Amino acid sequence: MLAKYNPGVIICLRKLTICTLLVLLTFSGHGQEFLFNRKRQKQSISFKCIKNLMVIPVFVNGNGPYDFVLDTGVGPMIITDPSIIDSLNFGKLRKIKVLGLGIESVDAYVSQSLNVKVGSASIKYIPAAVLKEDLFNLSGHLGLKIYGLLGYSFFNSFIVDIRYSENRLIIYDRDTRIKYRGKKIPIEIENQKPYIFATIDVPNGKTVEARFLIDTGASHALSLEMLNGTGFPLPEKKIKANLGMSLSGLIKGYVGRIKRFNIGGYVFKDVVSGFPDFASIADKIDLSKRNGNLGADLLRKFNIQFNYQDGFIYVKPNGFRKVPFEHDMVGMVLYLDQQTYKRVLIGEIDENSPAEKAGLQPNDEIIGVNFKSMDAYSLNDLTEMFKSKADRAIILEIFRDNQTYFKVVKLEKRI
Template identity: 65%
Template sequence: MLTKYRPVTLLCCRKMIFCVGLLLLFFTQVKGQEFFFSGNQIKQSLPFKSIKNLIVIPVFINGKGPFDFVLDTGVGPMIVTEPSIIDSLDFNMLRKIKVTGLGVETVEAYVSQNINASIGRAKIEHIPTAILKEDLFNLSGHLGIKVYGLIGFNFFNSFMVDVRYSENRIIFSYPYSRVKYRGKKVPIEIENLKPYITADVQVQDSGAVKGKFLMDTGASHALSMEMIDGGAVTVPERKIKANLGMSLSGQIKGYIARVHQISLGDQVFTNVVSGFPDYNTIADKIDLTKRNGNLGADLLRKFDIQFNYQQQFIYLKPNKYARLPFEHDMVGMVVYLDQQEYKRFLIGEIDENSPAERAGLCAKDEIIGVNFKPVDSYTLNDLTELFKSSNARNVIFEIYRDDRVFYVVVKLEKRI
């Protein structure tokens, strides 16, 4: 079954695979639930937080909250990723299941069809929900705010959803209501509760091919190329090794490189940063006959997008981000907030032969200052933009390690 890509670190636009797709098996017969407005309301506008390209919205669960959730076209049932929510809510009739990865220990999760949710003034009763016993996603640590989960299909399937990345706002209305569509109309397909789109892609200076891509607002990267013509994609010569993700069955290795161009609607984007996961590894975990890759939010945010799942089309209108170039992390390391103490900025994985490694930074180092400012004056979003800001720029880190404080200068490097 098609599984879900997720970033190991949203900072570096890497991706993580989780076998939560298996949970769809428990909800395949439950597709009728829809959000609805009470009374005569047919439309609402709601601001969202944009964090590392992701859409974060407030959601009420069983009348309690609000809880921050990622609005994610790449998920089917609602997924609760923060296990503490189980203690704070009165969940009745929860069913415990074991989700088994490939060759690893099983992971406990809860499933329920007796949970109510609301977004703005729209409500849904008995939304299919999976609650992970362990916080596998670590969304809070990588986004820098407390995030409780992901919500997708039931919301998008209930409304025409206008995602205005240019305004950090969504406008949602009943599909049958009178709507002014803007931009280029493009067909999509809804399969396994997720939207797919056809796009022309040219990996290198060769002919373009048509590809089928998952539209994934819950992935911060721009593009992932997984398969062409039934086999592996030839990776461009200029590339860097990367750990593209983690599944329940282990790490997903591959490369980061640039795709020559991709055409979406009537827009052509060039030099697009893309992940190239190892084909032999992911072919055992993902049904690659269904797609060639996935389009993430670093590309999708260049449009304001109107989604109409029920009639299976979208409208794409280029916005103020359309002409911004695609850039990759120029430091080569993961930075996250400690799960227990959210004010501690820690270094996670460091890329081989990256500027961070050459400067002597190490995993588990604590960052207490950047460019002579206390680190708490930055958000993780700020650091993400700083690390992609300019080739050859010096960034000065104040580091705490082994009961000592010292400074490390890292020279940013455009590696691809």
């Protein structure tokens, strides 16, 4: 689920596409479970919620903590920042070629010798893949140094209680009796990833049942990829968009709204969804397993208890339940440069967007917003500001070609 970084092409975090598109070898061998030390049966762990993604501290081989994204959409642990290789003496690891879409391959290293610790729980010999290059620039897009993703090994070891409303999770030993809250919904674990069924209204007025990957590592609400062997029907009102980037390059498509989405009896209206171009992904992704991807912008409206071993989740609506779904009202991607992780740069700009109308350009550096320096804002702050209110005017101070300009951007609800 991640996004590959290229200086000329900036990845939008509407969808982090890494492991749904990544072909890794099957890991086998040692036991692959986290275990609490001594007699502990549960632990509360705080997480940072950045662009809807959960970031937790992880120790690797006694070093750290390193910030990792907690991601149900990945199987083996993925180390995305190559700087961790030298610090952990990865020099003798076996090298493999990882297949990507649209390119021949990239180098990665395979490990089953890492010892990982989260809180008081640890695992020996966790299956892991280490990418040779920092292809995804997660740090640049989240505004925080990110070293990788942790998925199946963690979720399969515990009952995981994610409390989005409190920015914390509670992990329980699987043998511990716990109090479940909310409504029980069955899930299916396949190829180390969880899937769920939901009903959705399609543009022709019909309601269909669809299968979704539950993806806490995707910052969007929904991605609708396939229905009845072809592309998902598009809503009448939509905008062209680059939905993200994989090892293949840009994932093009549209963004629009779905009238009704029903999961476990909880109904959401006017859900913002991405619609990847079916022709460009159909022969590169196995869509036989799912119709789409259910991301964290929708998941965070619940507090969720995951039980992989018994195949269910419990969901209970929280304070985010009634917050409306909004799409970016500026039409541009922001990221931190990979050298200093301090300069805020403009990446891709959508055609006919408020950003384009205001005269902003790719590679412009934003040095101030509303007459405040960038020290006053995180990337997450700016993301929320750019979705805040239609017709709101935002003054951007930019640096371009050794000159400073002020640009006024008027937010526009485009879908």
